Amino acid sequence: MIELGHGTHVGLRRTRNEDTYHADxxxxxxLVADGMGGHQHGEVASxxxxxxxxxxxxxxxxxxxxxxxxxxxxxxxxxxxxxxxPMGTTIAALRIIGDGYEVxxxxxxxxxxxxxxxxxxxxxxxxxxxxxxAGQLDPAQASRHPQRNLLTQALxxxxxxxxxxxxxRGALEPGMTFLLCTDGLTECVDDASIxxxxxxxxxxxxxxxxxxxxxxxxxGGDDNITGVVVRCR
Numbered sequence: 675m676i677e678l679g680h681g682t683h684v685g686l687r688r689t690r691n692e693d694t695y696h697a698d699x700x701x702x703x704x705l706v707a708d709g710m711g712g713h714q715h716g717e718v719a720s721x722x723x724x725x726x727x728x729x730x731x732x733x734x735x736x737x738x739x740x741x742x743x744x745x746x747x748x749x750x751x752x753x754x755x756x757x758x759x760p761m762g763t764t765i766a767a768l769r770i771i772g773d774g775y776e777v778x779x780x781x782x783x784x785x786x787x788x789x790x791x792x793x794x795x796x797x798x799x800x801x802x803x804x805x806x807x808a809g810q811l812d813p814a815q816a817s818r819h820p821q822r823n824l825l826t827q828a829l830x831x832x833x834x835x836x837x838x839x840x841x842x843r844g845a846l847e848p849g850m851t852f853l854l855c856t857d858g859l860t861e862c863v864d865d866a867s868i869x870x871x872x873x874x875x876x877x878x879x880x881x882x883x884x885x886x887x888x889x890x891x892x893x894g895g896d897d898n899i900t901g902v903v904v905r906c907r
Contacts, residue, residue: 692716
């Protein structure tokens with residue numbers, strides 16, 4: 675049994691919401707996407723990728739194949755408009771099939787898993803994450819780095835042959851809770867606060883999602899904020 679919570683908010687400093695998400699228990703597919711490009715380009719990019727992944731998974735494609743297919747569609751959509759602003763999007767996706775799960779991500783939208791503690795499954799495709807992995811920055815420095823939002827991978831921006839989709843798989847167990855979220859949430863709410871909220875099984879999954887969005891708004895709400903909570907009973 676899957677219990678679901680989800681929500682998105684434009685934030686307190688933006689006029690447009692370039693985030694989008696999809697949550698479909700019957701298909702076992704959950705995702706968030708954070709568009710970029712300015713004006714309407716970001717919201718078009720994230721919606722196009724969302725719809726492509728949903729369509730491809732619904733037609734029987736695997737999650738990784740669907741993300742690759744969505745990336746191809748976005749690149750094809752942008753090629754005729756050389757005078758337009760660049761269009762790109764992150765993605766963080768979860769697919770539940772039977773007693774297993776798989777996740778895929780590109781960019782800095784994140785996937786967390788709570789069992790007895792909070793674990794971040796995904797790793798950011800960003801400049802500062804690369805510097806952390808190279809030992810040139812510690813995580814505390816990375817969280818304050820002025821270029822922390824500079825991505826090294828994004829759908830619609832990274833060429834198909836250079837695209838590296840993050841992948842993880844595992845067995846599904848009762849009590850697992852997944853959180854998929856955009857950086858508008860994680861820029862404002864640290865992992866310890868996320869863990870305290872997700873761990874509260876006295877709250878419904880929707881209440882957890884609502885609380886996370888409110889926490890991000892209370893902390894400034896500088897960006898669009900999106901989260902999907904998937905709890906396995």
